[in-house]
Amino acid sequence: MRLTVNGQAREIEAADLAALFAHAAEETGSPDPQGVAIAVNGHVVRRRDWERTPIADGDRIEIVRAMQGG
Numbered sequence: 001m002r003l004t005v006n007g008q009a010r011e012i013e014a015a016d017l018a019a020l021f022a023h024a025a026e027e028t029g030s031p032d033p034q035g036v037a038i039a040v041n042g043h044v045v046r047r048r049d050w051e052r053t054p055i056a057d058g059d060r061i062e063i064v065r066a067m068q069g070g
Contacts, residue, residue, distance in 0.1 A: 018050040
């Protein structure tokens, strides 16, 4: 399916946010969801709901990882 992930058009097969995060984590090498927030079409989804949140063709997904620093 065609999604926009962090502003980039992508072709990804994932049924829900948990699967999408797993795919993204594989690409980045950061599998730990600690400190990660995901928004679908502008609405933040709680981590406990990732497996129950389906994604659809055309969705806009933002995956953000909190970072320390100054």
